[in-house]
Amino acid sequence: MVEGTKKRNKIFDYFREKEELYAGGVAWCPGCTLELTARFVPKVLGKDMVLVGCPGCSAPVFYGQNVGTWHRMTYYSCLMTGVPSSATGLARYYKKIGKDVTIVCFTGDGCAADIGFQPLSGAAERNENIIYICYDNEGYMNTGYQRSSTTPLGAWTSTTPVGVAGKGKPTPSKNMPLIMAMHGAVYVATATLSHLEDFAKKLLKAKEKKDEGFAYIHVFAPCLMGWRIEADSSIEVCRAAVRTNYFPLWEAENGKFRLTHEVASPKPVTELTKLMRKFSHLKEDGLAELQKVADERYALIKSLCDASK
């Protein structure tokens, strides 16, 4: 690696993996936050792990085709109903033969919150030695932007279209990170790409605690195509989600909640919604309802953090 004259960003200090793990030329959509997450996670965790995933936006690269893949990692692919259960099988077998292995599930929200929720809940309850990372792009972005249970209130998707009668999604999103925390998981955190150091610390903490049991990290990962975002502003959207408290950054370690990045003066959610077109049909009342959901959720997490002090 050529040493630059500019001071190196301290995020590199968190990288445990020096090797480039992806084949040259591998790319998802331009500006894709999943791609950045998929590249960032193994850099921090190191490649000595087994990644478990399923069909979704990450699959085309992770799965490979026939006898070739586009990465140098150990990957186990299964169906959307089987990610945490497959990871359980791997973790239990390696435990049986006395092999110390980090098992990392890497899926979107459709798998985690919808079709694969039962095995996720089961694995969390059994306190399996698994790290589950959910990249939440708030819908089935891979199959053409259909709604999932993490799609927010009022959002346009291809199955909650806007028209004379349609007003976007009629119900708020499933509060996944909190649901997972309520399972009593050893470690639960939220993270996003605008706050990489925070993200890296959480990944390392999850790995550090993996022998104690189940860890879950919920990553806010906007989809430029599905949310109708300009290609150069994906990180800006992540930052806005944090600054508006739409997606607060917190962690729960053995049931103790803590805000890892407290926003001094949060902006209204319109600062986030204006960056994309999936909310562009919302009028004042719709935006007010979305603000209300964000406020209530923030108040809830804040009270949990305060109670943990």
Add this chain to the structure above:
Amino acid sequence: MAKAQKGQVRVITGNAAAAYGAMLCRPDVATSYPITPMSEVAEQLSAFRADGLVDTEMVEVEGENSAMNVVTAASMAGGRVFTATSSWGLVFMYDAVQQASGFRAPVVMAIANRETPGILAVSGGQQDIISMRDTGWIQIIVEDCQEILDSVIMAFRLAEDFDIQLPVMVNYDGFYLSYLATAVEIPEREDAARFLAPLKQQPERPKLVPGEPLSCGTHGIEMGFMELRYKHCAALERATTKLDEIDKEFGEIFGRSYGGQIEEYRTEDAEIVLVTSGSATGTARTVVDAKRAEGIKVGLVKLRLFRPFPRKRLAEALKGKKAIGVIDRSVGFGWNCGPMYMEIRALTPEIGIIPMLSYIDGLANLDITIPHIERVIDEVSAAAQGKPYQEVTWIPMEE
């Protein structure tokens, strides 16, 4: 032939026999999730674990779908795995069942057969295995509790064989066998280990190694996919004669063998043949003896291997016979006949055009009785003499 190894004889249920069979093979990972009528398998395995008889990692999953995913993944990592289910549990793991065979994961699964689909029937029937016909698994159907235990042990030998590497289902009639307590000889652990030892002489099967660049379960496209399918089917073909070999070897060690793919009873000089599977075979054997005493030259074929279908062995057994009757404990939707009958009919080019009669009986815990089987033999016998016959008979509907 060496002296057969003796084990302890105990009175145990079919479910316990399945659990004992698994325990003797010392799986690395097993799952438990209850469903009637197989729950006892899960309980018994957990008890073995609690008593320190095995060091298997037992995963108390939250559903059958997860059970199959747990064991498939553990198998791909290199482990020996076991699970058991029944009926709707089997249906609930349908996607994972197909994934397991596509992955060529040597999973062994015991199934206490029970009715599906449609109206809920908490009762015996083989419809659940029929729905698994095209999953790419090896399907063995057994007759009694001893055969359950022995077949589970044989299933590990077959599944993990380097030339096979396919998952195996060991099917036994729910209710009829699952809860039936009979004397079962439980082999000694060392003997079971000796029987499985040849697997260790074989090359190691491919497995997932953490940190190694390897992706398990890639997108198979075009020729890559075609080749995998071709090899999968070829492995299934190899499993037919492999089961015969394994069954023979089992007999040499334990003094019990079951004929491999099919078991023939008094077929050699038989003019007509009855085909059965599962627990009804015991009844059929009694009736065959009685009819023989009356002078009717009837033989019996027990279908043990349902997938891959034992085409060659069946054709050899049925060739030259004058008529055949097949009793099914399930239905072939859209054909209005028994599924096993349907498949045997497909052997017509090999066995010739003769009367073939389909009998549907014993659904949802209806008994396949001695009078039922007598009736079948009488009708098949009449058909063999050129009398007109009805192709498909739903026996209890005509009583």
